[in-house]
Amino acid sequence: MPRFSQVDVFSAEPLRGNPVAVVHDADGVSDEQMAAFARWTNLSETTFLLAPTDADADYRLRIFTPGRELPFAGHPTLGSAHAWLAAGGRPARPGTLVQECGAGLVTLRTEPSLAFAAPPLLRSGPLSPEVRAGVLAALGLGEDDVLGMQWCDNGPGWVGVLLRSADDVLAVRPDLTRFGEHKIGLVGRYDDRRAAEVGALVEVRALAPGLGVVEDPVTGSLNAALAQWLVGDGTLPERYVASQGTLLDRAGRARVEADPDGTIWVGGDTTTTIVGEVALDA
Incomplete structure (x- = not known):
């Protein structure tokens, strides 16, 4: 069974941020299972960590709301990066993470706290x-x-x-x-x-x-x-x-x-x- 994390994002006060459900090692999970699990968690977003397909990325992320898949979302990006690092993930470049997602490559920095670079507006x-x-x-x-x-x-x-x-x-x-x-x-x-x-x-x-x-x-x-x-x-x-x-x-x-x-x-x-x-x- 895949590992699972739930991460509270954007608050220093326990349980007062925005939770994201994160499924690790999700390469064997089907699109239908991803969508069904996102509906079941009923959180604003549920994410799935996968091996990257782009050589410049540290990991690939798919992001689902209860209703559909999103190319990008911010609190799932931060929460999933936190979960990936906590599970032992090691970025290719210290201090910097590169996430592959539907919107392309998104850069994150890890210090002084996790932050993502805003992707271009569509x-x-x-x-x-x-x-x-x-x-x-x-x-x-x-x-x-x-x-x-x-x-x-x-x-x-x-x-x-x-x-x-x-x-x-x-x-x-x-x-x-x-x-x-x-x-x-x-x-x-x-x-x-x-x-x-x-x-x-x-x-x-x-x-x-x-x-x-x-x-x-x-x-x-x-x-x-x-x-x-x-x-x-x-x-x-x-x-x-x-x-x-x-x-x-x-x-x-x-x-x-x-x-x-x-x-x-x-x-x-x-x-x-x-x-x-x-x-x-x-």
Whole structure:
């Protein structure tokens, strides 16, 4: 039976991040078994570690939500890298991991904590008027509530929506009947006093019922894409912390940092919570 790990990602507080289920040595696991196990765990993502097919990669990763396979996702990338290292994996280059996944090769650094380099956006820029109107309707917002909106798609299909404040982000009550296939990421800034209290500059929410998860506790891919947009245009600084999961009683913290060359790094704490074996063919 393959080895199994469950890793809590993006929180230093036990059980208050975003869990990912990781199946090790999954080369003999079929697509159908992967999809079935992801539905069974019912976590936002379940991953499968495989031998790489690219000589530059340390391992290959497949990522499943309860509803479908994703080419890339952030918290599964960090959690799976943590699990691979904890199981004895040794990267070809000390301090650096290279993950092969549906989005291509993703680079991670291991110090001072695990962080991944944001992959290129597959789609960016403005939404069509029809899609924009649909997003606003799903959120129950008007044009005056929004400071910015654009595609932030690095695999899952995110639309980024910048609101006037972190409190406005927390106040949104989405109409799930109007989401359709929309995957919407909200972001708003705390004032200086609240930022010091919370320990984060911005509040983020990820709403994606089309992925089988109404609201994701902490989302690496979304934080990466939002940073590419908002650090890129000067709205946010080159280094900040994002809070996520507040309304779900989580304490998610994503650490974002931009290199001088424009590379965005997204990292956070990772902790193994469950280890064992999994029977996928019983």
